[in-house]
Amino acid sequence: MTVLAAPTTAFAAPTPTPSPSASASLSSGASPTPAADKELETVREKLDKLYHEAAVATDAYNAAEEKSEQQSAAIAEVAKSIVEGQRKLADLKKRAGAAAAAQYRNGGLPDEAYLLLSNDPSTFLNGAGRVLQAQRATKGLIGEVAQTQRDLEQYSQDASAQWQELEAHRKAKDSARKKIKKRITEAEKLESRLAKKEKERLAELEAAAAQQAQTAWLDSGVLDEVGSKASAAGKDAVAYATAQIGKAYEWGAEGPDTYDCSGLTSQAWASAGSPIPRTSQEQWKQLKHVKVQDMRPGDLVIYFADASHVALYVGDGTIVHAPRPGRTVTLTGAGSMPILGVVRPDA
Incomplete structure (x- = not known):
């Protein structure tokens, strides 16, 4: 608890690491001097600042990661829509081709010509009704083909936009990852230059700072x-x-x-x-x-x-x-x- 209760960050300007005299004082087993504590306090503040910057970058990384996952799912849905649209368009074109072939077999004559050539006008009129229905169906089929083609064009545009966003999130993740690693590396290097007793004393200073903040918070009556x-x-x-x-x-x-x-x-x-x-x-x-x-x-x-x-x-x-x-x-x-x-x- 002494070591782990420390705040995750503080807001102080970077300052040099402990001087050799401070290190010598602690490593010799002597009680920490005010000067040594002051220098270790600046180290603590520097570490807190570095870890705080790493935490901010971590949040950015996690946000980009979450958005990338959402974007990937959206791209998968668009791809599914494109496949279904292509299948539908192929079926519609097949039906349209069959309708065109049937019209060709009928010679493409207008209804008036069929009426004049027919031996049974009533039979023709019944057939003409079916022809009109077929014509409406053909127009509907053509309209559906056109709409499906427009849908596919929109799906293609959506997919392109989604890919661009995914790439932007990937770059944001990469940038955040680099910043995280840089800040953590800086903090680890700073800590590695401390002697064992300095690290122990630093942990005590961290715990003291946390305890002081907690006490002030409790004394405010907030609870x-x-x-x-x-x-x-x-x-x-x-x-x-x-x-x-x-x-x-x-x-x-x-x-x-x-x-x-x-x-x-x-x-x-x-x-x-x-x-x-x-x-x-x-x-x-x-x-x-x-x-x-x-x-x-x-x-x-x-x-x-x-x-x-x-x-x-x-x-x-x-x-x-x-x-x-x-x-x-x-x-x-x-x-x-x-x-x-x-x-x-x-x-």
Whole structure:
């Protein structure tokens, strides 16, 4: 809990890594000096910033991935329509050809000529009625052929547009993937330059920052009115999410072995029978907003002004979430990060 309760981000300008003197002070076993703590604090802030940028890029990646899947499904439907349209057009053309052949066999004479040449006018008139019906059917057939051809042209245009959108989403995914990897690599390099005792002290500073934020949040009295019980679906979502505690964070992952923040919350609610949007930003946009004072277990707590992080409220001021790379799914204080708002999947 000490290590994992840390906020996922902070907003401080990048600064240099700890100086050799600070590293020497900690590695020698001496108590950390204010100067050493100050330098490690800047490292913590830099790490938080890098991981926050990676989280934003992860949300963009997940959104592009979701749209790509939707686009692929749409293309499959258009392709099915094209195949059915081509089959229908072939059948219509076959019928039209048969009608043209029949007209050719009749010599193409007008009805007046048939009347003059007929020995039995009544028989002719009966036949003429059938001819008129056939002519109407032929016109309808020609119209249907033309409409089917127009439909196929539209399907072709739709398919082209869908492919263009799919390619745009693919490029967005690729761009987001590169940014995620770059930020995580930068953070890992920064952490790798720390000595063992520095890393331990950094974890203590992370926990202290989280605890300070949580205490301030609780002291505000925000939970004084919270008392709503979880819905049946909310209980199921909480049960699912808490069962994942200890599993590693992995950007873009939706389980069952690894998760990112919105992968955990979306799968928790899917398991409860209420599918929700994949990304934290779309969860914030599409789900019903509720006041923090009215939240109940199972609700989602959205963090940061850009809605780049999400957790599942489990009650008593506590959340379960997948924090960031290098961390695992864990419980922590709901107020340990800047809260944007709360949404309810089963409102």
